[in-house]
Amino acid sequence: MMRSTDDGETGGDDGAEQDPILELRGVSKSYGDVTALSGVDLAVVPGTIHALVGPNGSGKTTLFRIALGLTRPSSGTVDAPPEGIGPGFQRANFYRDLTVAENLDVFAALTGADDDAWREEICSTLRLDRVRDRRAGDLSGGFAKKLDLALSLLNRSPVVCLDEPMGDLDDVSKSKLLDLLADYRDEGHAVVVSTHHLGAFEDVIDHLTVLHDGEILLDETRPAIDLGDHDSLQELYVSRSLAAERDTTDGT
Numbered sequence: 001m002m003r004s005t006d007d008g009e010t011g012g013d014d015g016a017e018q019d020p021i022l023e024l025r026g027v028s029k030s031y032g033d034v035t036a037l038s039g040v041d042l043a044v045v046p047g048t049i050h051a052l053v054g055p056n057g058s059g060k061t062t063l064f065r066i067a068l069g070l071t072r073p074s075s076g077t078v079d080a081p082p083e084g085i086g087p088g089f090q091r092a093n094f095y096r097d098l099t100v101a102e103n104l105d106v107f108a109a110l111t112g113a114d115d116d117a118w119r120e121e122i123c124s125t126l127r128l129d130r131v132r133d134r135r136a137g138d139l140s141g142g143f144a145k146k147l148d149l150a151l152s153l154l155n156r157s158p159v160v161c162l163d164e165p166m167g168d169l170d171d172v173s174k175s176k177l178l179d180l181l182a183d184y185r186d187e188g189h190a191v192v193v194s195t196h197h198l199g200a201f202e203d204v205i206d207h208l209t210v211l212h213d214g215e216i217l218l219d220e221t222r223p224a225i226d227l228g229d230h231d232s233l234q235e236l237y238v239s240r241s242l243a244a245e246r247d248t249t250d251g252t
């Protein structure tokens with residue numbers, strides 16, 4: 001297990017510039033009069049944990065859905081790996097009438113996931129083995145989230161996009177999940193997390209993208225991120241977002 005260190009060093013590769021595994025260029029999306037995204041460029045590099053944050057309604061879910069191919073952008077392009085992206089949904093997504101084990105079997109068959117040792121590791125890390133025969137629709141909120149996470153990681157996609165992965169997880173599970181994601185990153189995969197709990201990911205983040213009103217407000221890689229007077233990425237994000245909000249209000 002290796003998490004980022006305080007100075008931003010990661011356990012990934014030697015830091016050499018790599019080609020993105022997932023890239024959005026000039027992506028915009030409108031729903032009628034509502035502009036959800038406007039000219040967004042995003043490059044996700046292998047071997048990184050890439051955090052995507054922004055206030056409610058800033059466009060995070062729309063961006064995820066476009067990256068996953070679930071929503072068509074109004075304009076712009078998406079380059080995603082041919083193997084696909086491991087999708088982790090804000091609200092857990094699986095077959096409610098199947099058991100946990102059956103869901104894992106079905107998703108493994110659908111995605112060609114055949115690494116039983118990895119499956120065991122995910123299930124024991126997330127303590128899913130204790131509910132393996134439970135109907136998925138009867139799971140508690142936290143275990144439902146864990147099953148969704150397990151399914152998104154199961155086939156070891158080169159990039160996983162996890163929408164609010166900490167949702168409903170207890171503190172022990174959060175810590176274990178962070179270690180699992182850091183290991184996944186250190187093996188060379190890319191992990192994109194959209195979250196309202198940036199502080200929980202502070203130690204493992206390699207790249208921070210902040211959205212505001214559908215536009216990129218900040219997009220930087222550690223260790224180059226300039227915290228200025230702030231003690232944490234969380235503080236930097238809140239301060240930048242508040243400033244952007246003031247600018248928007250003053251301008252109207």
Ligand SMILES: Nc1ncnc2c1ncn2[C@@H]1O[C@H](COP(=O)(O)OP(=O)(O)OP(=O)(O)O)[C@@H](O)[C@H]1O
Pocket residue numbers: 031034035036054055056057058059060061062063
């Ligand atoms: N299907 C839709 N139809 C109409 N408007 C939509 C649709 N999906 C999203 N929007 C609008 O697009 C904007 C961005 O929404 P989105 O869900 O992407 O934001 P978000 O950053 O994920 O928000 P939250 O943090 O609250 O989950 C919002 O104004 C939202 O109301």
